[in-house]
Amino acid sequence: MEYNTTLHQQLICSILEKIINKALALSLNGTQSLNPLEQKILVVNLAEIGFPLSFMVNNGLIMVTSLSDISDCTIHTSIKTLVALKKQQQLTELIKQNKLDIVGDIKIAQQFAQIAETLNIDWQSELAKYIGDIPTYKFGHLGKKLAQKLNFAFTQIQADSTEWLVHEKRLVVTKSQVAAFNLQVSELEVLTETLSERIHALKSTISNRLK
Amino acid sequence: MSLQDQDRKDSINNTTNNNADNNTHFGYQTVDKSEKESKVAGVFHSVAAQYDVMNDLMSFGIHRLWKRFTIDASGVRPGNKVLDLAGGTGDLTAKFSQLVGKNGQVILADINSSMLNVGRDKLRDRGLVQNIEYVQANAQHLPFEDNTFDVITIAFGLRNVTDKDEALRSMYRVLKPGGRLLVLEFSKPEQELISKAYDFYSFNILPKMGELVAKDGDSYQYLAESIRMHPDQETLKEMMEAAGFEQTTYKNLTGGVVALHKGYKF
Numbered sequence: 001m002e003y004n005t006t007l008h009q010q011l012i013c014s015i016l017e018k019i020i021n022k023a024l025a026l027s028l029n030g031t032q033s034l035n036p037l038e039q040k041i042l043v044v045n046l047a048e049i050g051f052p053l054s055f056m057v058n059n060g061l062i063m064v065t066s067l068s069d070i071s072d073c074t075i076h077t078s079i080k081t082l083v084a085l086k087k088q089q090q091l092t093e094l095i096k097q098n099k100l101d102i103v104g105d106i107k108i109a110q111q112f113a114q115i116a117e118t119l120n121i122d123w124q125s126e127l128a129k130y131i132g133d134i135p136t137y138k139f140g141h142l143g144k145k146l147a148q149k150l151n152f153a154f155t156q157i158q159a160d161s162t163e164w165l166v167h168e169k170r171l172v173v174t175k176s177q178v179a180a181f182n183l184q185v186s187e188l189e190v191l192t193e194t195l196s197e198r199i200h201a202l203k204s205t206i207s208n209r210l211k
Numbered sequence: 212m213s214l215q216d217q218d219r220k221d222s223i224n225n226t227t228n229n230n231a232d233n234n235t236h237f238g239y240q241t242v243d244k245s246e247k248e249s250k251v252a253g254v255f256h257s258v259a260a261q262y263d264v265m266n267d268l269m270s271f272g273i274h275r276l277w278k279r280f281t282i283d284a285s286g287v288r289p290g291n292k293v294l295d296l297a298g299g300t301g302d303l304t305a306k307f308s309q310l311v312g313k314n315g316q317v318i319l320a321d322i323n324s325s326m327l328n329v330g331r332d333k334l335r336d337r338g339l340v341q342n343i344e345y346v347q348a349n350a351q352h353l354p355f356e357d358n359t360f361d362v363i364t365i366a367f368g369l370r371n372v373t374d375k376d377e378a379l380r381s382m383y384r385v386l387k388p389g390g391r392l393l394v395l396e397f398s399k400p401e402q403e404l405i406s407k408a409y410d411f412y413s414f415n416i417l418p419k420m421g422e423l424v425a426k427d428g429d430s431y432q433y434l435a436e437s438i439r440m441h442p443d444q445e446t447l448k449e450m451m452e453a454a455g456f457e458q459t460t461y462k463n464l465t466g467g468v469v470a471l472h473k474g475y476k477f
Contacts, residue, residue, distance in 0.1 A: 005280060005283045005284065006280075007273075007276045007277075007280060007464060007465070009283075010276045010279040010280050010283070011276055013279065014275065014276065014279060039289060039312050039313070056309070056310070058309040058310075058312065059309065059338065059339075059341075061309065063306070063309050063310065065279075065282070065283055065310075066283050067283055067286070069286060069288070070288055070289075
């Protein structure tokens with residue numbers, strides 16, 4: 001094995017490892033969910049980052065490295081596809097479209113995904129340790145209000161867009177109508193110019209006769 | 212050539228000429244071989260308690276990335292037997308312990324009992340006990356049978372060894388065929404500008420930092436001097452090859468401030 005790693009990769013792995021283990025430590029579900037995955041290795045090759053990320057479970061911790069020599073399950077995909085997969089549960093379709101390639105035991109990947117989905121962190125309790133109960137309550141209250149307003153705004157925008165698509169779009173001028181209108185304007189322009197020339201000629205005739 | 216480079220060259224020449232007299236260098240000083248071990252031991256007994264804090268301060272935390280790089284380059288696998296030589300406070304051992312798993316084994320070896328004690332306490336506090344053993348050992352005379360380890364690492368330790376060639380031969384002996392040695396060590400910066408900035412930092416700031424935090428400026432003066440006295444990238448590669456290692460390569464990290472050498476035993 002050669003030096004197919006860089007310090008930047010190590011920095012990314014190190015940060016990821018810290019965030020994941022901190023999140024697991026804070027989760028109300030604890031780290032018991034990791035037990036079935038003890039010593040299992042999931043390797044994820046994301047097109048966007050260009051190097052493998054290896055997740056290995058050991059003693060209730062997840063180690064992140066860029067080693068890809070051995071794995072129980074290897075996934076080749078992109079961040080975009082992972083987002084689509086989470087939203088629409090279209091595993092088979094994405095595999096058919098060559099956007100997702102899974103080698104090895106798919107259950108390992110599913111178990112890792114389940115752990116990520118079931119993370120349950122009581123952010124308010126954690127925040128209260130640093131800033132106290134009352135400011136945390138106020139922050140929480142403010143956060144909830146903000147979330148409600150954003151949610152309302154989002155729903156409203158969605159409803160308006162739907163309405164526009166269903167009703168308003170029918171009233172919008174089509175391309176052919178615009179083209180026909182442009183043609184009419186051009187014809188009118190020609191007629192106006194002809195009339196203008198005739199008026200000019202008549203004016204000249206009248207002024208010559210008056211002389 | 213800078214004055215420090217000239218000093219270094221003179222000192223290496225002196226050491227080479229005096230090899231018959233059993234002399235070696237301790238920083239920029241030329242000392243008797245039998246003295247170096249106790250002098251180095253004195254340095255590490257003194258800094259052991261503050262070693263991790265000082266490493267973070269001195270390298271701005273980058274030593275963690277250098278060590279992670281070493282681990283990834285080792286290609287270690289579950290079930291492997293690893294020797295973390297001059298392992299000190301156990302940074303590499305901690306990661307190796309997790310990667311080799313229950314069926315593997317990691318031996319943290321250091322010649323210095325104070326460093327070994329700090330390492331043992333730190334790893335036990337982190338709950339890492341199942342597959343780690345601690346051995347006080349001299350790298351020149353490793354107390355292990357031939358062909359024992361899949362991976363041997365020595366991070367920031369080789370420059371403190373009295374007879375580096377003998378140590379490399381000893382490591383070769385205990386490595387299994389197919390096994391690899393990884394030497395992570397300070398080296399010679401690739402660019403003149405980095406070299407000058409690094410010299411200024413090492414000789415002006417580092418000892419003061421040591422004085423302030425570890426209350427021991429002299430030990431950090433020795434650190435700076437010992438780095439300058441350590442063989443450069445190509446020389447160390449040749450030394451590894453002379454000890455028997457094959458497919459020996461090195462990779463400069465952070466502009467050559469540190470280099471990772473890797474060699475195989477076949």
